[in-house]
Amino acid sequence: MKFLFDLDGTITSAETLPIIASHFGCQEQIAELTRRTVQGNVPFVESFIRRVNILGNYSVEETVRVLEKVPLYPEVKRFIDEHKEDCIVVTGNLTCWCAGLFKKIGCQCYGSEADCENDKVVKLKTVLRKEQIVDRYKALGETVVFIGDGNNDLEAMRHSNFSIAVGLTHNPAQSLLSICDYVIFDETALYRQLSQLSGEIGKNKSVVISCAGIGSRLGLGLTKALVQINGNSLISLQLKLFKDVEDVRIVIGFQANDIIEEVRKYRGDIIFCYNHRYFETKTGASFFLGARHANNEIIEWDGDLLVHPDDVRKLLNVSGEYICYSDKTSEETIFVRTDSEGRVVSFSRDCGDYEWTGPACMFKRNLVYNSNNVFNMFEPLCPMRGINVRAYDIDTYNDYLRVSEITKQWKF
Ligand SMILES: [Mg+2]
Incomplete structure (x- = not known):
């Protein structure tokens, strides 16, 4: 069984793009866009392109250092530590920004790709579609559990065998609640459910x-x-x-x-x-x-x-x-x-x-x-x-x- 996690608000206790934005002092532009995206009112890809256009002008190295410090939910991190081989992070966020954060999480991580020059993002190359990663593991014969909270997790949840909508940082997008198997609002309960799914029964x-x-x-x-x-x-x-x-x-x-x-x-x-x-x-x-x-x-x-x-x-x-x-x-x-x-x-x-x-x-x-x-x-x-x-x-x-x-x- 493989556990695929959304990153923002699911593993990290805050959304990462607004943190980058506030570090560089452009939070207002980003905040409104993020809010509307999480709710599902702006398509994720469009919103992401617009946000990268704004944030890409700032230092990549500095962004990496900022994201390294984003706090993780300890119980989610504990589960990942205990099941490193079976946990995978899938995020729309740029791998060049998340390098340090990915290392801190410590399992396989997939993100969107961009070209960088002179410490700036110059070109967005791919935007990760989370459901493709789900499909890849299913094609290998794996049972996939998907854990996420935003509207851009919807297709990945639909493709997975079991899905958990989480409301740790904010309420899960309403769209998820019409298809998910579980909804959980507390990280100890999430840890318990993940353990039960992985066969460690209380x-x-x-x-x-x-x-x-x-x-x-x-x-x-x-x-x-x-x-x-x-x-x-x-x-x-x-x-x-x-x-x-x-x-x-x-x-x-x-x-x-x-x-x-x-x-x-x-x-x-x-x-x-x-x-x-x-x-x-x-x-x-x-x-x-x-x-x-x-x-x-x-x-x-x-x-x-x-x-x-x-x-x-x-x-x-x-x-x-x-x-x-x-x-x-x-x-x-x-x-x-x-x-x-x-x-x-x-x-x-x-x-x-x-x-x-x-x-x-x-x-x-x-x-x-x-x-x-x-x-x-x-x-x-x-x-x-x-x-x-x-x-x-x-x-x-x-x-x-x-x-x-x-x-x-x-x-x-
Ligand atoms: Mg999220």
């Missing part, structure tokens, strides 16, 4: 909260994660329950931006996993997408499910796979059938001893893609340990009223 449990659906049966015109329960959004209550879990992954689709905004009020280190096909798929697909690069033990949690805080604490300490159920409270439901030892033997639409509510825990080795429901993914694994919990899901408006009432006394 020992702790992961929690995957599925919030991609449209919540149509509820009729509030909101995805369920954002529904207010006694003055708190449902997702904020979930986050309180999982405050001690390191690897919390939230699957998003419908109203993704609103969920991201709400979640980031409470926690920065969440790994957001996209289910772009949320309209055509069910919870199984969301769970798969959230779990495929997680730790080995994965707790599946529906975004509309509330479980009594004491039971949550208990569940987080259980090791191994399990399926949770609760006493029957809903009319329309999936039932579980249990054996004399309390193990879940099957699911049924007609009748059973308890109501299937989730959560459930699965080893990653048992994860198989399924566009149907989560319980369909657990069916082949039965019989499985069953755990009775006080769990309530919010499917309909009546559920919503009932759960609001029940949870009033809960201490989150």
Whole structure:
């Protein structure tokens, strides 16, 4: 697996061209152009040519020295140091300006090329198209992960096998969010996801909260994660329950931006996993997408499910796979059938001893893609340990009223 990184704002904690500009005192011209380029409002190549025209008049050697001092994100740098052979930097920036910076990063770096004479840039020769580097590694049979934040990373992301949009320096370009697999706003979370992708799996449990659906049966015109329960959004209550879990992954689709905004009020280190096909798929697909690069033990949690805080604490300490159920409270439901030892033997639409509510825990080795429901993914694994919990899901408006009432006394 190869990890291809954008440079500006992804590895460096600031955009490099504005730093050069401010060093030479021409920041205003550059700043506006950079801002509009990152947002995708000026085509990258045009903008880059215009910026090189301005900055090329200044000393190349001095530029190299300025860029050498640009700070790097320590956790990103740590990952690169630990995987030097598999990390590659791709930047539109000029290799003649970045020579020192590339050396400091310490892995293979690709940039745009220019002719220099008398310590000045005289001619731009090539502008790097990042997707070509992606294609080159894929042609060698590599699986490519692309990590970037700007609109000029869009094609490279599209060509790569997996893509991570990052919002470390500024929010990632909106265009990336309609195609990326992950969006991450925190460098420790990014380090964690990169390590997981490279096969270094953490020992702790992961929690995957599925919030991609449209919540149509509820009729509030909101995805369920954002529904207010006694003055708190449902997702904020979930986050309180999982405050001690390191690897919390939230699957998003419908109203993704609103969920991201709400979640980031409470926690920065969440790994957001996209289910772009949320309209055509069910919870199984969301769970798969959230779990495929997680730790080995994965707790599946529906975004509309509330479980009594004491039971949550208990569940987080259980090791191994399990399926949770609760006493029957809903009319329309999936039932579980249990054996004399309390193990879940099957699911049924007609009748059973308890109501299937989730959560459930699965080893990653048992994860198989399924566009149907989560319980369909657990069916082949039965019989499985069953755990009775006080769990309530919010499917309909009546559920919503009932759960609001029940949870009033809960201490989150
Ligand atoms: Mg960038």
